[in-house]
Amino acid sequence: MKRETQEEKRTQPDVDSEAMLRQFYFRYRDEFLRAFSKYELDEAARLDVYQDAMIVLVEAMRKGKVTLQNNAKSYLFGIGRNLFVDRIKSELKKRELQADLKNQADISENVTLDHIELSHRQQTLQQAIRQLGKKCQEILTLFYYRKYAIEAIQKAMNYNSENVVKAHKSRCLKQLREIMKA
Amino acid sequence: MSREELLDKYIRGELTVEEQKAFEQLEDSTEELTFLRDLEVVLQAEDRSKLKAQFQDFESAAKEVSLPKQEARTRKLPTWSWAAVAAVVLLIGAFLWFWQPAQPDYLADYFEPYPNIIAPIQKGGTSTDALAEAMQSYEREQYETAIAQFATSPTTDTIQFFSGVSALAVGQYETAIANLEAVVEIEGRFQREANWYLALSYLKSEEIEVAKEILTSIQKNNDHPYQKEATQLLEELN
Numbered sequence: 544m545k546r547e548t549q550e551e552k553r554t555q556p557d558v559d560s561e562a563m564l565r566q567f568y569f570r571y572r573d574e575f576l577r578a579f580s581k582y583e584l585d586e587a588a589r590l591d592v593y594q595d596a597m598i599v600l601v602e603a604m605r606k607g608k609v610t611l612q613n614n615a616k617s618y619l620f621g622i623g624r625n626l627f628v629d630r631i632k633s634e635l636k637k638r639e640l641q642a643d644l645k646n647q648a649d650i651s652e653n654v655t656l657d658h659i660e661l662s663h664r665q666q667t668l669q670q671a672i673r674q675l676g677k678k679c680q681e682i683l684t685l686f687y688y689r690k691y692a693i694e695a696i697q698k699a700m701n702y703n704s705e706n707v708v709k710a711h712k713s714r715c716l717k718q719l720r721e722i723m724k725a
Numbered sequence: 726m727s728r729e730e731l732l733d734k735y736i737r738g739e740l741t742v743e744e745q746k747a748f749e750q751l752e753d754s755t756e757e758l759t760f761l762r763d764l765e766v767v768l769q770a771e772d773r774s775k776l777k778a779q780f781q782d783f784e785s786a787a788k789e790v791s792l793p794k795q796e797a798r799t800r801k802l803p804t805w806s807w808a809a810v811a812a813v814v815l816l817i818g819a820f821l822w823f824w825q826p827a828q829p830d831y832l833a834d835y836f837e838p839y840p841n842i843i844a845p846i847q848k849g850g851t852s853t854d855a856l857a858e859a860m861q862s863y864e865r866e867q868y869e870t871a872i873a874q875f876a877t878s879p880t881t882d883t884i885q886f887f888s889g890v891s892a893l894a895v896g897q898y899e900t901a902i903a904n905l906e907a908v909v910e911i912e913g914r915f916q917r918e919a920n921w922y923l924a925l926s927y928l929k930s931e932e933i934e935v936a937k938e939i940l941t942s943i944q945k946n947n948d949h950p951y952q953k954e955a956t957q958l959l960e961e962l963n
Binding site: 564674686688703711715 | 763773903906
């Protein structure tokens with residue numbers, strides 16, 4: 544995990560805390576909805592796009608690719624634009640107007656929300672993960688997806704020692720395998 | 726380094742040169758590695774759905790807040806009534822905060838401190854070494870004192886076992902889990918007993934599924950001293 548300096552810590556919203564995430568969510572919401580109103584999607588559809596763009600932004604911020612003071616906003620609006628283009632394209636597809644688009648520049652070469660298609664095997668795993676307790680899900684997410692160091696997990700989840708984290712993580716993994724077998 | 730640790734480090738790209746060699750020696754790791762890679766993908770997908778759900782919650786919460794605002798504009802209430810409303814909301818909040826759904830107290834039904842079989846206290850005698858003192862506190866059910874005293878002795882599985890049981894007795898479940906997990910890992914005198922207390926500790930820290938898994942392993946073990954208790958507890962849980 545990337546170590547943050549004190550300076551960054553103070554200005555970077557902790558998007559893992561619900562209160563901060565909420566604040567962050569509403570920070571650009573209205574401006575975003577207004578900026579893209581010309582696309583004439585109804586507000587619910589625009590909100591959906593905003594939320595997808597926020598997901599991409601949150602993931603980028605966690606990786607340290609984007610920071611709040613630096614380029615968060617332009618990143619968010621850029622993703623928003625790409626997502627709208629994708630969406631309008633698929634609407635057109637439905638109307639079999641694909642041909643017209645072939646001549647258009649592919650703006651969505653840039654970042655969009657790369658939809659995760661789960662294989663059948665992965666879907667089985669997904670079902671199994673959902674049967675785990677909340678803490679198990681959290682610890683496995685931090686370790687195997689977010690790639691937190693054990694020490695960072697200890698802090699984030701208030702464990703007493705790194706050994707408990709390790710033991711608990713092992714147990715959760717074992718339990719997950721048991722569920723898969725069953 | 727355990728197999729699991731090696732695989733984890735490989736997946737996370739943290740292998741040192743030496744560990745890399747050990748990793749290459751592992752047999753049949755393909756399936757496990759596929760599993761761990763799948764895990765990463767699925768956890769990311771799950772994380773995204775959780776974010777999306779959170780955003781949708783923010784929206785519906787915001788809607789609920791903005792509705793009463795409009796009502797207020799049409800029907801002005803005196804200022805004091807807002808204080809009254811705030812007080813009621815606070816009271817309800819406090820009530821919800823402190824109110825916990827009644828759950829059967831499994832600890833009361835199933836927890837029995839493990840008898841002191843280490844240093845039988847000589848009645849009226851004075852003990853000299855730290856371990857004996859700690860065991861004395863343990864036997865007198867002064868668990869917090871015992872935990873502090875155990876901490877001064879060199880760590881052995883025996884000490885960790887009694888320290889864990891003491892922690893469980895006074896509701897320090899995380900400490901209990903830390904100590905008992907360590908005992909369970911070693912094939913020592915208290916391994917099986919520790920498993921039972923570990924299950925209780927997880928149960929009390931609301932890790933029901935983990936507790937059940939341990940209890941099931943106890944239940945399957947015919948020589949286990951707590952087989953009967955584990956079976957009974959599992960029935961209650963299911």
